[in-house]
Amino acid sequence: MAETIFKPKRKSGPIKFATLGAWGISILFFLPVAWIISTAFKPKASIVVSPPVFIFKPTLNNITEALSFDNTLSYFTHSIIYSFGSVIIAILVAYLAAYSFSRYKPAGTDFLMFLLLSTRFVPAAAFVVPYFQLFNLLKLKDSYIGLIAFYAMFSIPFSVWILKGFLDGISQRFDETGLVYGASRWHIMFKVILPQVKPGLVASFVFNILFVWNEFLFNFQLGGAKTFGIPVGLFTGSTKGGAIDWAYVASIGTLYVLPLVVVIYAFQKYLLVGLTFGTVRGEV
Amino acid sequence: MAKSVETLEKSIKDAPKAKKPESKKNWFSWGLLAPVLFFFILMSVLPTIWMFGLAFYDYTLTSANKPKLIGFKNFTDFLANQQLAGSVSRTFIFLLCAVIIQTLLGILIGVLFWKNDKMPGRRLALTLFFTPMVVTPIATSLFWKFILDPTLGVINYFVSVLGFERFDTLTDQTLAFPTLVFVDTWMWTPFMTLMTLAALGSVPKAELEAAQVDRLPITRLIRTVIWPHAKFILGLGILLRTIDAFKTMDLAYVMTGGGPGDRTELIAVSLYRFAFKSFKLGYSSAVSVFLMFIAIALTSIYLYILNAKKKSEA
Structure with missing residues (x-):
């Protein structure tokens, strides 16, 4: 054009x-x-x-050599476990909520959406202390349950926003037609509407994984040797014996960055919606 | 005729809703929300209340004294703290420099890619260009530390080849802060380009074609056709970038550690230091409460622009 x-x-x-x-x-x-x-x-x-x-x-x-260090491979497996675990949970519950927000608009919808978005705008460092104490209290430190619950919450606001945006774009006629033909609400939600918001599901899946994958501070403070992911591994492993081990940084950095390049190439059309919390859609 | 069809459609649309009992619908809608509310209350509301509570206590993890309720003393202390006022103003200078440079550069590059929408290998070129913004700041900081290293770094090699003296940007009193802005610009200019492309894409093609038929001069094309549509997405992009720049922590923490002295000490770095280096949990919570209100204000502005955009589209 x-x-x-x-x-x-x-x-x-x-x-x-x-x-x-x-x-x-x-x-x-x-x-x-x-x-x-x-x-x-x-x-x-x-x-x-x-x-x-x-x-x-x-x-x-x-x-x-970098892969032969004791912890290296475990950083990757930890990252995979907590990011996939949390994002799958987040998308599942976010879809239900987004459907409710989009179709029933319960009282306080706008306010709840506002609160969800604002949680993502607070500097992460502001929330580390209360989470740190909460995790100590509940004995969740260095556990997958704790981290997955935390990252699920971390991913929910974005997923709700993105999915509600896509659901609002799908005519209510589909729901109504389904009801007229006697379909159950669950059938309508998962068999009629869900397939139509597939781009929203893909975008929120890919970008939530990316954000959780990249998150450093909370993994560093709430995790431990059993749950440290790649960013923490890159940070702690880089300073072996005082000086920075540049061969390690470059090797792990490369293994970390190459999949990212592939992801951006493959999902380029979702990049916009992914990086604007689902608030902006369009072609790039 | 058209009107009667419309009213018929409307009555069909309203009919099934009217039949459904309100209470059952309510119960179902809240049932769907329950899991998210559960997560939200447990993992967001609870820590926030905790944080508010802590802000009124004198609570230092390393001290033997029991936490003591001290009212607003943390807040008054923090407002009187010159050093912290320094980090806040430094954060705003950082944010202004970074966002302005990135917006201008981002728009220029965005227009370049917009005009080249049929260029060969566009998708690959954009992939390479967008990579910096999805790399975790920890990796970015380490990568740049290596590249800027005074003896090993490739940039200093070229500096010395050109006959200048090698410099250590990250520990230099005057260069550390601009270097931080520079690396942030490398990371986030692609984001502003992305938003520029989206903003330009939101201009209806029919209007652009009409402008072409009318042979509208470029300045009027921008002012009367492009700007009224593009301003919303561009505004959202600038605001998102502002919010993110305000949150910058990992980058400064790993690259310079806030130094030399306090030259690159941004507010989020100070906050982290209070909490996990000096363990002043009460005090750091007071700062957090302050930052949370700024975040809420920024969110309100964001949603205001978003609603204005929706209204103009409707």
Whole structure:
């Protein structure tokens, strides 16, 4: 649509220049990450040297070494368990709530939606202390139950907002037709309406996993050796013996960042709705 | 004719609702909400009440004294604390610098991608471009620490090749703060580009085509066609970015630890330090209560823009 408006008289020249510019900016922004990825494949002697090495024979030694440390693999499994566990629970309960908000609009809907959104706008550090004490009191520290419950709450506001947005876009006629034909409410919710909000489900699933996966502070304070995830592993594992172990940072950083790149590529059309808490939808 | 069809449709729409008993509908709607309310009360309301309570106590984890009710003393202490006032104003300077730079850059890059909507490999280019904003700040901080390292860092290598003296940006009194803004800009400019693309995408194509037929000059095109539609999403983007910049903690904590001195000490970093370095739980809760009210105010503004957007669309 854009080029129908700004179509230049000589088509090939300026367009190509702009394309080059767009690609150049993309590569420039990716360069720091690319540098870390390339560092992960350097021979150890070429990492901690000055001047930096640009041409080298790639090796997997750093990555295999980083993975051979006792905790490394467990960071990944912990992250997978608590992020998937919490997000699945969150989406399930959020769908029920979003359906209720969208179809029945119980008294106080707007206020509850407001409260849910505002919980995501408070700096995380503000809530660490009460959670820390609550977790100590309930003996939930360093337990999956505690972390999954916490991250479920962490994911619920966003899921409710995103799913309500999608549900509001689906005509109530579907519900009414179902009722007229004698379908139960559960049948309507899960067999008629649910398939139609699939994009909302995908978006809230992918982005909640991403947010939980990336969360550091609460995992650091409420978790422990049995439940530390990747960001904490990257942080604590980076400072072995005083100095920062750059080979470790680069290796684990690479293993962490590559799936992210794939996720953004695969789910690019959900990126907007995902990063605006479901409040903005549109094509990019 | 058209009107009678409309009223017929309306009566069909209203009919099944009217038949359903109100109380049963209410019971069902609250039943659906119950699980979320359970989580919300247990994991959000309870800690918030706890936090409010703590804010009125003199409670230091490391001291032998029992927690003591001291009323508003934590709040008055905190309002009188020059150091904390420094972190608050520093946070606002950080937020202003970061959001303004990121918005301008984001809009420029957004327009570039908008005009190139058929460029080869657009999806891959956008993927590379969007990567910085989904990397956890812990990883970002460590990555940049490596890149900016005075002896090992690749940036300082080029600086020395160009004949300048190597510098240690993260411990430099004057450079530390701009470096933090710079890394934050690297992380979040893609977000403003994303919002710009969405804002431009929200302009109806028919209006753009009509403007083209009328040969509207570019300034008038922006002012009368694009801006009235794009302003809402752009506004939401700027506000979300403001809220996030206000929350910045991990980045400053890992990259500079608030230093050198207090040059990069943002409010969230101070808060974390009060709670987990000096264990002043009562005091840190008072600061948290203050931050929570700011967050609630920002949420209200956010929803205000969102509602204005909905109204203009309707």
